[in-house]
Amino acid sequence: MTDNTASVLRQVDQDLEKSLERLFALLRIPSVSAQPRHAADCRNAAEWLRTEMEALGFDASVRETPGHPMVVGHDRAAGSGPHVLFYGHYDVQPTDPLALWKSDPFDPKITTEADGRKIIVARGASDDKGQLLTFIEACRAWKAVHGALPLKISILIEGEEESGGANLMPFLKANAEELKADVALICDTGMPDRRTPAITTGLRGLVGEEVVIECATHDLHSGMFGNAARNPVELLCKALGSVRDDLGRVLLPGFYDNIVVPSDAVRAQWRAIFPDDSLTLKPVGLSKAAGEAGFTAIEQIWARPSYEINGISGGYEGDGFKTVLPARAMAKVSFRLVPGQDPIAIREAFRAHVRAVLPEDAKVSFTEHGASSGFAVPEDGPFLSTALAALGEEWGVKAVSIGCGGSIPVVAEVKEALDMDSLLVGFAQDDDRIHSPNEQYGVESFHKGIRSWVRILDAFTTR
Amino acid sequence: MTDNTASVLRQVDQDLEKSLERLFALLRIPSVSAQPRHAADCRNAAEWLRTEMEALGFDASVRETPGHPMVVGHDRAAGSGPHVLFYGHYDVQPTDPLALWKSDPFDPKITTEADGRKIIVARGASDDKGQLLTFIEACRAWKAVHGALPLKISILIEGEEESGGANLMPFLKANAEELKADVALICDTGMPDRRTPAITTGLRGLVGEEVVIECATHDLHSGMFGNAARNPVELLCKALGSVRDDLGRVLLPGFYDNIVVPSDAVRAQWRAIFPDDSLTLKPVGLSKAAGEAGFTAIEQIWARPSYEINGISGGYEGDGFKTVLPARAMAKVSFRLVPGQDPIAIREAFRAHVRAVLPEDAKVSFTEHGASSGFAVPEDGPFLSTALAALGEEWGVKAVSIGCGGSIPVVAEVKEALDMDSLLVGFAQDDDRIHSPNEQYGVESFHKGIRSWVRILDAFTTR
Structure with missing residues (x-):
């Protein structure tokens, strides 16, 4: 660590209360990208970030896409060192079931x-406003102490990470010259426990699908038609209930082909961090890993593909009972993929599986919700060891590579x-309840996250 | 038909507009018994009926139960003839999905x-305000013309037929002496087509169940836990998707035991009315009977037991996509039973089937929503042939016994x-969309329904 850095770290500590106030301002904007009624909120979040970046001296702009806008900022004044591109996302997940929140999800509180x-x-x-601000607040502290950043920094914040992200790839391609740097820094991952800093080197991809099955032209009375009329909810259950066998193995043809x-x-390294499954499952009230037999819970999550039903709906869901025979049933389904799997082939195999259980009176339609491959970040990348060392200095514990x-x-x-x-550097904890009611982020994650970035930026300038 | 009756039928015709106005007033009361927010509306419907019955000279009262109230009225002034007890229900089904209604469900219109x-x-x-008013309006016409009813009439209107009806049996038992008559007349059934009047002599029973499966303590991120954490929606699909085989046969042990x-x-009589399945299925957009192979669609509906999923819910059901791994899944399921089946044994067999698919990390809870046996009305009952003859006179077509x-x-x-x-006499049509959006009742059903009751009451006095 240089003297330059020590003064910046002191600045981070002194400014923490104001950093938290800025985070709260961003958290108050309900930028739920999946829900069209929040489109203006998404734009407000983008504008808020542009304003903050401009205040720090970045050349910042809100950039249109066919969906929610991007925010891009550059400060390339530094005369030496590498050029980094930081990525985060300002959009958030929907809040339902709202009734399970202990307080208003958009009225942040410290407890x-x-x-x-x-x-x-x-x-x-946690996901991702707190995490992305750790980087911006680190830039702020550098600027406050030294009047300049230690290296060239570009920032890209998108607004559709939680809703398919269809516009990111075209945007990257269309602006490749502007956005190209030496390495990308991404703050959207976590630590394996409260003390061990980590860089994530393996990620699962995702295939998201919405399935709608329709039979009769309208909802029927189950007494007047029950037994003779096709029930789309039953067909959906048959289709979705037969994707995995009782040993947790997905039965779609070719699903496990080419997996590494x-x-x-x-x-062995992972087992050292998670000696048994209870560390993974007990915090959420479970005891037995549900995936393929022969793999630990953490292996099932980090290195094996999943099949999940994310939502299902059909017929009468309210109080009491209604003897309806529904005309329509819907489910949202996703597969998490590991390197080697082909998202398009798996999507097609799933669709074929659903179609195979449908009799002539059932119509099915599918809607895509994203398709991405699993990815392994090279263990020998140019910045990995430098960043691991800087993280270890901040946390006082050797930093590890995780999935x-x-x-x-x-x-x-x-x-x-x-x-x-x-380089995936993040400070989230497993109990942050991301995507769930009562999402949280430790003040320590936020504070030491900012400090970690200060050290990493410094380490990159001197490596 | 006596001269007495001809003048009453003319009165029915002349008063039809006002009869419709009264029906509209009752239809405007949103007496949805399954939804607690409509409790006051249920009471309003009961009070409306009491007021109407009192205006006709009935000794009428609203009677408390632990749930929604009953309405009871008596006019036992007639010196001769049998004593009949008429039964109907003032409560209605919920209206969802509301978006599919072409007009406000509680703002009745004639189209x-x-x-x-x-x-x-x-x-x-149709179900059941239009039908029950056919009887009350028939009483009104008799009173208007002759100042008295042709025989002793008691009326019982309940308010929980669409929500389990748990309070009816205790009420009948507690008031048996008051309610006992020579025959019960029930107007809650339909005609096999537009021209053929019918009395229903076979009815299916119902076992209603709500199933809730819970796994993790809260909703999880499908990336952070997917594959290793149990998914209650998947378990629910496995359980509900394996109740029937691909030939439509319910697999619960003992399900078909003792069925007649x-x-x-x-x-053969039924096949004469429904020569092929298209008459039953085509109006709702279907082509192939979904129940047990070897039975026609109408046999599957009238004489074979059913298994239906009436509703299912879990995880994210809104716009777009949410990569949640739900903590909870719920379904509402029902079995329609025929004579010979034991509702309690079938409920237990279903619960055992669900429990058998659940691994250790899944908790299940069940809620009862009614249990009743299938029932066959005796073909040789004392009033059946008389009522069939009266119906045939009104409609000009021989009346039939149906299921x-x-x-x-x-x-x-x-x-x-x-x-x-x-005696189950009703005037509903298969396309009345009962329990569905845009429920309807033919003006002809209402008008000729009133006239039919006038003839039946007359026929009972002179038989």
Whole structure:
């Protein structure tokens, strides 16, 4: 660490309250990208970020797409060192079921946990507003102390990460010359526990599908037609209930073809962090890994593909009982993919599986909700060891390479469109409840996250 | 037909506009018994009926139950003839999906069909407000012409037929002496086509169940936990998708034990009315009977038990996509039963089937929504042939005995509590869309329904 950095870290500590106030301002904007009624909120979040970046001296702009806008900013004044592109997303997941939130998801609060940890509670606190601001606040501290950044920085914040992200790839390609840098930095991942900093080097891809099955022309009375009229909910259950066998293995033809199983060495490293499945499952009230037999829970999440039903709906869902025979049933289904799997082939195999159970009176329609491959970040990339070392200094614990069960399509897209590798540095915790009611982000994650970026930027300038 | 009756029928014709106005007033009351927010509306409907009955000279009262109230009225002034108990229900089904209604379900309208038929469109138009008023308006016409009813009449209107009807049986038992008559008349069934009047002599029972499966303590991110955490929606699909085989046969042990198959003679009579399945299925956009192979569609509905999923819900059901791994899934399921089946045994067999597919991390809970046996009305009951003859006179077509796929638990309950047989006379049409959006009732059903009751009451006095 240079003297330059020590003064910036002190600035981060002194400015923490104001950093939190800025985060709260961003969290108050309900930028739910999946819901059309929040389109103006998404734009407001983009404008808020542009204004903040401009205040820091970035050449910043809100950039139109066919969907929600992007925010792009550049400060390339530094005369030496590499050029980094930081990526984050300002959009957040929907909040339902709203009734399960203990407070308004868009009225952020700091509360204290039983163990004394202070946490920020709000939709987007962790995913990804809190995380993306760690980087921007690190830039702010550099500017406040030195009047300049330590290296060339570009920032790209998108607004459709939680809703398919269809416009990112075209945007990257159309603006490749502007956005090209030496490495991409992404803050949208987590730590394996509260003390061990980590860089994520494996990511799962995602195939999202919406299935609608329709039979009769309208809802029927189950007494007047029950038994003789096709029930689309039953057909949907038959189709979706037969994708995996009782041992957790997906039965779609070719599903596991070409998958690379992690080496024994990698599996051993993971087992050192997660000696048994209870560390993974007990915090959410479960005891037994539900995926393929023969893999630990963390292996099932980090290195094996999944099949999940994300939502299902049909017929009468309200109070009491209604003897309706529904005309329509809907489900949202996704597969998390690992490197080697072909998203398009898996989408087609799933559709064929559904079609195969349908009799002549059932119509099915499918809607795509994204398709991305699993991705492995090269272990020997140019910045990985430098960043791991900087993280270790900040947290006082050796930083590790881990997998991630989630999908961050930007990694593959940045590789394809800009021919750049990404470094996934994040500070989220497993109990952050991202995508769930009462999403949270530790004040420590936010504070030490900012400090971590200060150290990483410094390390990159001197490597 | 006596001269007495001819003048009453003329009165029915002259008063039709006002009869429709009264029906509209009742249809405007949103008496949805399954939804607690409509409790006051249910009471308003009961009070409206009490007021109307009192105006006709009935000794009428609204009677409390632990749920929605009953309405009871008596006019036992007639010096001769049998004593009849009329039963109907003032409560209606919920209106969702509301978006599919072409007009406000509680703002009744008369519209004209392509074939020139005039229909009344509103929730409850057919089931059961329109039907029950045919009887009350018949009483009104008798009173208007002759100042008295032709025989002793008691009326019982309940308010929980669409929501389990748990309070009817205790009420019948507690008031058996007051309610006992020579025969029960029930107007809650239909005609096999537009021209053929019918009395329903077979009814299916119903077992209603709500199933909730819960796994993790809260909704999870499908990336962070997908594959390793149990998905309750998948388990629910596995359980509900495996109740019937691909030939439409329910696989629960003992499900078909002791069922009486209709005689060849009865099946031949039904085939004469429904020479092929298209008459049953084509009007709702279907082509192939979905139940057990070897039975026609109408046999599957009238004489075979059914399994239906009436509603299902879990995870994210809104716009776009949410990569949630739900903590909870819910379904509403029902079985329609025929005589010989034991509702309690079938409920237990279903619960055992669901429990058998659940791994250790899944919790299940069940909620009962009614249990009633299938029922056959005696073909040789004392009033059947008289009523069939009166119906035939009104419609100019020989009246027939038919089955019904629906459940009208009151028939079995009246038999048990009051030791009375029931006569199920109704004027609904298959395209009345009961329980569906845009429920309707033909003006002809209403008008000729009133006239039919005038003739039946007359025929009972002189038989």
